[in-house]
Amino acid sequence: MAVLPVCQDCCQIVTVNKNGKIETHSPEPYGERACNASGLLTGRVRDIVVSSALRAHAVRRSRPTTSWGPVRVHKSGLLPRMPDAAPDAMPAPKWLPHLKGGTLASVTLPAAGWLGVWLPGYAKPTQAYRVEALTQRNVTSAWSARMECWTVNNQHFLSVANALMRRHEKILVGREYNPREKCTSSCKAARGPLCTCSCHAKHHGGGRWMAGWCVAEEFGTVVDGSRWHWMITGKA
Incomplete structure (x- = not known):
């Protein structure tokens, strides 16, 4: 039976590097934006045991997004903006506060x-x-x-x-x-x-x-x- 690490935030199968940190991954299967747990320690990961191929499809592996580099959090706690998930993503309202061009939900x-x-x-x-x-x-x-x-x-x-x-x-x-x-x-x-x-x-x-x-x-x-x-x- 296989043991798979799964992100507690987005329920996607992830990779944990040798430093015990979660590799950058998307919260949606094959998505193009990073999950907020990317780059954090493995407290955000739980292990699941997959006993059959059918159950393995219950959680899908995210496409790696290593081209974005490590996720860094500003000292204010505001996450930097990730690349848009959609090519036609709408720009943020101009009156919303920005930090280095980023916005939060x-x-x-x-x-x-x-x-x-x-x-x-x-x-x-x-x-x-x-x-x-x-x-x-x-x-x-x-x-x-x-x-x-x-x-x-x-x-x-x-x-x-x-x-x-x-x-x-x-x-x-x-x-x-x-x-x-x-x-x-x-x-x-x-x-x-x-x-x-x-x-x-x-x-x-x-x-x-x-x-x-x-x-x-x-x-x-x-x-x-x-x-x-x-x-x-x-x-x-």
Whole structure:
């Protein structure tokens, strides 16, 4: 019976080098983008025992992507952008924060309107399918030409953010806020994540809506005169 190393993040068969690190591989069979576990130690790998050829087809080996070189993580925790998975992959919205030309899967809360969702490295039809997969079947998503990303009702902010974190090691969470809007007692009594005051909703319910999040970095930007607060975060 064969023993195969399988990535815990993407469930693909992988190769572990002599240093105990996972070789660069794709999260999809024969895909062209790197899994976030590439280059990490073997804590992200589990062994499976294959007792028959039929079972061996249950997990497919990713095509090696060694031409990309080792995966390096910036000191902020933001992963560099990998080559686009599709030749017609859409460019990231210009107003999203970039690091050395890279973007993370993102969910954003404007002060008004629906939340924005961005998935890097995909063509528009594939993005549409994957955004719908993040939400319930009866939730409507729509393309916003103004925001240059997909939009979903902001009541689904937490479910979309948590679903993204289950699929990506780190994501970018942004919210538009008013620095002159003070955090009042009514704001502190609120429980959910929707807020435009200067506390960034961190005082809502004592911040319990962020339970299970691990924030790696926070920073601010100005977009068309509006203030935005950003967090690079993942699951604790």
